[in-house]
Amino acid sequence: MKPAMARLHRALGDGRVRFGGGVLVAMAVAVIVAPLVASGLGENGLAIDLYHRFAGPSLHHPLGTDELGRDLLLRLLQGGQISLLVGLTAALAASLLGTAVGLAAGYYGGRLDAALMRLTDAVIALPLLPLLVVLAAIDLRKLGVPAELADSQAASLYRIIVLVALVGWTTVARLVRGATLSLVRRDFVRAAEALGARPARIMLVHILPNLATPIIVATSLAVGEIILLESVLSFLGLGVAPPLASWGNMLTGAEETIALAPQLAFYPGALIFLTVMACNLFGDGLQQALDPRGSAGRGV
Amino acid sequence: MSRFVARRFVEIAILLAIMSFAIYGLIGLMPGDPIDLMISANPHLTAADAVRLKALYGLDQPLLERYWSWLRAALGGDFGYSRLYAQPALAVLLPRLGNSALLMGASFTLTLAIAWPLGILAARRPGSGFDHAVNLLSFGAISLPSFWLALMLILIFAVGLGWFPPGGSATIGGGGFADRAGHLALPVATLTLVNLGSQLRYMRAAMIETLSQDYIRTARAKGAGEARILTRHALRNALIPVITVVALSFGSLFSGALITETMFAYPGMGKLIYDSILGNDYNLALAGLLLATLMTLLANLAADVAYAVADPRIAYT
Numbered sequence: 132m133k134p135a136m137a138r139l140h141r142a143l144g145d146g147r148v149r150f151g152g153g154v155l156v157a158m159a160v161a162v163i164v165a166p167l168v169a170s171g172l173g174e175n176g177l178a179i180d181l182y183h184r185f186a187g188p189s190l191h192h193p194l195g196t197d198e199l200g201r202d203l204l205l206r207l208l209q210g211g212q213i214s215l216l217v218g219l220t221a222a223l224a225a226s227l228l229g230t231a232v233g234l235a236a237g238y239y240g241g242r243l244d245a246a247l248m249r250l251t252d253a254v255i256a257l258p259l260l261p262l263l264v265v266l267a268a269i270d271l272r273k274l275g276v277p278a279e280l281a282d283s284q285a286a287s288l289y290r291i292i293v294l295v296a297l298v299g300w301t302t303v304a305r306l307v308r309g310a311t312l313s314l315v316r317r318d319f320v321r322a323a324e325a326l327g328a329r330p331a332r333i334m335l336v337h338i339l340p341n342l343a344t345p346i347i348v349a350t351s352l353a354v355g356e357i358i359l360l361e362s363v364l365s366f367l368g369l370g371v372a373p374p375l376a377s378w379g380n381m382l383t384g385a386e387e388t389i390a391l392a393p394q395l396a397f398y399p400g401a402l403i404f405l406t407v408m409a410c411n412l413f414g415d416g417l418q419q420a421l422d423p424r425g426s427a428g429r430g431v
Numbered sequence: 432m433s434r435f436v437a438r439r440f441v442e443i444a445i446l447l448a449i450m451s452f453a454i455y456g457l458i459g460l461m462p463g464d465p466i467d468l469m470i471s472a473n474p475h476l477t478a479a480d481a482v483r484l485k486a487l488y489g490l491d492q493p494l495l496e497r498y499w500s501w502l503r504a505a506l507g508g509d510f511g512y513s514r515l516y517a518q519p520a521l522a523v524l525l526p527r528l529g530n531s532a533l534l535m536g537a538s539f540t541l542t543l544a545i546a547w548p549l550g551i552l553a554a555r556r557p558g559s560g561f562d563h564a565v566n567l568l569s570f571g572a573i574s575l576p577s578f579w580l581a582l583m584l585i586l587i588f589a590v591g592l593g594w595f596p597p598g599g600s601a602t603i604g605g606g607g608f609a610d611r612a613g614h615l616a617l618p619v620a621t622l623t624l625v626n627l628g629s630q631l632r633y634m635r636a637a638m639i640e641t642l643s644q645d646y647i648r649t650a651r652a653k654g655a656g657e658a659r660i661l662t663r664h665a666l667r668n669a670l671i672p673v674i675t676v677v678a679l680s681f682g683s684l685f686s687g688a689l690i691t692e693t694m695f696a697y698p699g700m701g702k703l704i705y706d707s708i709l710g711n712d713y714n715l716a717l718a719g720l721l722l723a724t725l726m727t728l729l730a731n732l733a734a735d736v737a738y739a740v741a742d743p744r745i746a747y748t
Contacts, residue, residue, distance in 0.1 A: 400579025
């Protein structure tokens with residue numbers, strides 16, 4: 132067997148990887164078929180029907196309706212599309228940023244390393260949520276963005292992706308830096324240096340391919356963290372803007388109606404919990420299967 | 432040691448200055464305009480009044496000038512008036528600081544009191560049934576959305592069972608010790624569960640690492656008791672990486688407190704900051720954010736000092 136296949140085989144032998152991966156695949160399939168569910172139910176998830184608010188489960192509304200009479204199952208699936216899309220995109224962006232920071236810090240070492248790691252520690256140690264609330268509340272028009280663009284739904288999506296990516300890169304950066312530090316001293320890197328390869332080439336061609344395992348592990352752990360962060364900001368009314376559904380903003384009004392319709396408060400959060408748990412188990416299982424000595428895990 | 436602490440204080444001051452400038456600039460970018468708010472509150476104001484008010488509050492000055500005059504006043508202890516509470520910003524903040532400190536202190540103590548013994552016991556036999564249960568608990572706790580956990584606790588214990596009040600910090604008018612404790616129960620439970628997972632994982636990992644060292648085998652070989660090995664030989668060494676993680680976790684503790692306080696309408700600093708940002712109360716938001724940052728940095732410093740106490744090999748110079 133090829134090494135890559137052997138690794139895949141080893142990873143799939145881990146129960147956590149199978150469970151986490153299975154849940155994530157099921158979620159992805161469910162949100163992809165949301166349009167089919169919509170046409171099957173004859174609903175669009177946006178039409179408000181105040182005569183059928185808080186309806187119980189029925190054949191037409193399998194999970195009932197929400198506070199505006201929209202089909203809850205459909206809203207959950209559409210919210211899942213946004214939450215998963217934002218989570219994956221932001222995690223990839225965060226992973227890219229973290230890889231760049233970690234590679235530069237680990238390869239160049241010295242003062243640059245010290246400065247970048249101070250920055251990483253500061254991002255981890257500061258009370259980030261209040262700062263994110265300020266950043267999320269910024270009026271883009273005051274920055275010279277045209278009003279129609281600043282108030283569009285797309286802007287709320289891009290903004291939340293950028294914001295959580297700016298916070299979520301630290302885990303990847305630390306793991307990549309740690310792995311780079313140990314690779315820099317290896318013979319193949321020194322040989323490349325002796326042959327006159329430029330730093331950019333050494334980092335991208337010689338070091339980066341060896342970092343696949345820590346990057347994959349850290350990214351899958353970051354997805355969970357980032358989905359949680361997105362849900363908190365959307366819940367606070369500062370992330371994904373309604374009427375576009377996300378699991379976070381579906382819970383925004385749930386506290387007022389909790390005695391009347393507890394199911395509205397339960398489902399979106401339960402799905403966030405299940406998804407984040409699946410990401411974390413997947414990442415942790417992957418780490419143990421691919422890197423049993425745990426060198427990727429010791430990012431502290 | 433004292434030189435190290437002194438240097439850290441200088442660093443903290445520099446970081447606070449940078450943060451205050453960044454936040455000052457960002458807050459000016461939030462929606463709304465202070466003069467517009469005054470006009471909407473008092474329709475008799477004319478355009479000429481608006482210009483006069485702008486000059487009075489220095490809002491016609493460039494950003495750097497405004498920041499500089501804010502900084503001079505702030506260094507003198509004057510953080511300006513809160514728009515929402517019509518009081519000096521510090522007078523609004525300080526009572527809330529006590530409430531937040533109580534919530535965070537109680538929750539943090541409880542978190543460590545649960546996480547450390549469980550982590551140590553799980554590390555004794557990695558892979559055992561108990562270890563698996565502890566692992567599942569920590570993964571579950573890490574994956575919980577804090578605001579949803581708060582909603583579920585309100586649903587079960589306040590709406591359903593009626594054991595605890597759903598929010599606030601004391602019953603209006605009354606409020607003895609039992610009453611205050613009852614109001615604290617659900618917020619503390621939320622914040623504890625949210626932070627439990629990561630602390631549990633770190634302690635377990637650090638103990639497993641330490642228990643595999645040679646000096647532990649030596650201690651076993653010379654016949655030391657299991658309790659003595661765990662506490663005297665292993666825990667003391669495992670604490671060193673754990674303290675680093677604890678030091679870095681105060682920021683997220685505060686972030687968690689913001690959510691918890693907002694969910695339970697608990698009058699703490701996190702909720703105040705959130706309300707002041709959404710309510711365009713610039714002075715209060717700025718003072719609150721800086722105070723939160725200062726608290727976090729001081730907690731970090733305290734953990735660094737504890738680090739030196741736990742590990743005599745570390746000498747700060």
